[in-house]
Amino acid sequence: MDIQEGAIELLSERLAADEFSLPEWRAPVFPDENSSGVSERDIIDFLFLGNTINFQFRDYDTGDKFTATYAGTEWSGAFAMWACLRREFDDNPAILRGDTLSDLSLSDVERLFEPADGDEIPMLEERHQILTQVGENLSNQYDGRFANLIDSAEPCLYADGNGIVDRLVTHLPSFDDSSAVTLADGSALEVAFWKRAQLAAGMAYGRFQNQECFRVEDPGAFTLFVDYNLPNVLRELGVLEYSDHLAELVDSRTMIEAGSREEVELRAATVHAGDELIEKLMDCRDSSVYAPHLDYKLFQMRDEIDGTIHITRTTAY
Numbered sequence: 001m002d003i004q005e006g007a008i009e010l011l012s013e014r015l016a017a018d019e020f021s022l023p024e025w026r027a028p029v030f031p032d033e034n035s036s037g038v039s040e041r042d043i044i045d046f047l048f049l050g051n052t053i054n055f056q057f058r059d060y061d062t063g064d065k066f067t068a069t070y071a072g073t074e075w076s077g078a079f080a081m082w083a084c085l086r087r088e089f090d091d092n093p094a095i096l097r098g099d100t101l102s103d104l105s106l107s108d109v110e111r112l113f114e115p116a117d118g119d120e121i122p123m124l125e126e127r128h129q130i131l132t133q134v135g136e137n138l139s140n141q142y143d144g145r146f147a148n149l150i151d152s153a154e155p156c157l158y159a160d161g162n163g164i165v166d167r168l169v170t171h172l173p174s175f176d177d178s179s180a181v182t183l184a185d186g187s188a189l190e191v192a193f194w195k196r197a198q199l200a201a202g203m204a205y206g207r208f209q210n211q212e213c214f215r216v217e218d219p220g221a222f223t224l225f226v227d228y229n230l231p232n233v234l235r236e237l238g239v240l241e242y243s244d245h246l247a248e249l250v251d252s253r254t255m256i257e258a259g260s261r262e263e264v265e266l267r268a269a270t271v272h273a274g275d276e277l278i279e280k281l282m283d284c285r286d287s288s289v290y291a292p293h294l295d296y297k298l299f300q301m302r303d304e305i306d307g308t309i310h311i312t313r314t315t316a317y
């Protein structure tokens with residue numbers, strides 16, 4: 001894997017004058033704190049709960065996205081997951097509470113993710129296991145609510161163990177998305193991506209635009225939320241150049257094992273390239289650009305570009 005510095009230069013020049021808005025995530029699949037009976041704390045609970053299971057929405061063989069219906073619309077991919085959660089929230093707002101989550105049976109979760117057509121959501125058992133474990137942990141430590149976890153943390157991603165991401169990855173293990181790699185000199189390196197933990201904070205940061213009810217005082221600490229779309233987008237933009245070996249694996253849709261050297265390299269290179277792009281954009285703009293801004297711009301390109309996403313079965317993204 002090579003990161004093409006020339007392509008980073010060109011891309012940052014191309015994007016320099018762009019508008020970098022922060023998505024507020026106000027599509028119909030997300031509740032609205034301005035509607036009656038829905039509070040800002042409910043929105044925080046909803047966005048953080050959805051990001052405990054915000055992974056793997058494509059069939060491993062066909063690549064077809066999971067679909068679900070909400071408000072007369074058929075949603076696909078991660079939006080379909082949000083649609084299922086919104087459907088349940090409308091019927092039963094208590095779904096956001098720890099005691100409800102910890103009592104969910106596998107068939108409850110199967111019903112929760114009722115697909116629009118026959119294809120069941122991938123990794124249903126893993127989602128059930130995560131939802132019940134999150135429910136137990138929230139009940140034991142935060143009176144059953146993500147909003148209480150946020151209230152008790154510093155208004156930062158990281159603060160000597162007391163930041164939002166610090167707490168998520170410490171108290172809710174399914175957010176602890178990291179991999180150990182062995183370097184050329186034989187030493188071991190723990191690479192923390194914490195993608196869903198960062199995405200949860202990033203989505204709340206966008207919804208509340210860093211206002212009182214959800215502030216992040218260290219937005220420079222965000223990295224790209226490296227899922228299976230971003231490496232492909234950066235590859236198509238010429239920023240990431242896969243080795244022949246990696247290109248062969250990805251283009252043949254060969255399953256790449258989570259935690260393998262190839263998978264960690266795909267994710268680490270994406271994060272590093274994102275950091276370099278942000279640095280260059282900050283140098284040539286007067287308004288700040290942080291990872292959530294760049295992430296959304298790149299993430300939105302996922303449907304415009306060709307290329308093949310890499311196939312890794314993981315609960316991390």
Ligand SMILES: Nc1nc2c(c(CN[C@H]3C=C[C@H](O)[C@@H]3O)cn2[C@@H]2O[C@H](COP(=O)(O)O)[C@@H](O)[C@H]2O)c(=O)[nH]1
Binds near residue numbers: 065078229230317
């Ligand atoms: N980098 C980055 N990755 C993101 C998001 C979101 C945001 N949530 C949903 C809400 C609105 C958007 O339309 C998103 O679909 C999801 N993902 C990740 O992508 C994958 C789903 O992709 P697809 O199968 O194509 O839907 C999956 O790993 C999911 O974790 C983001 O903002 N940035």
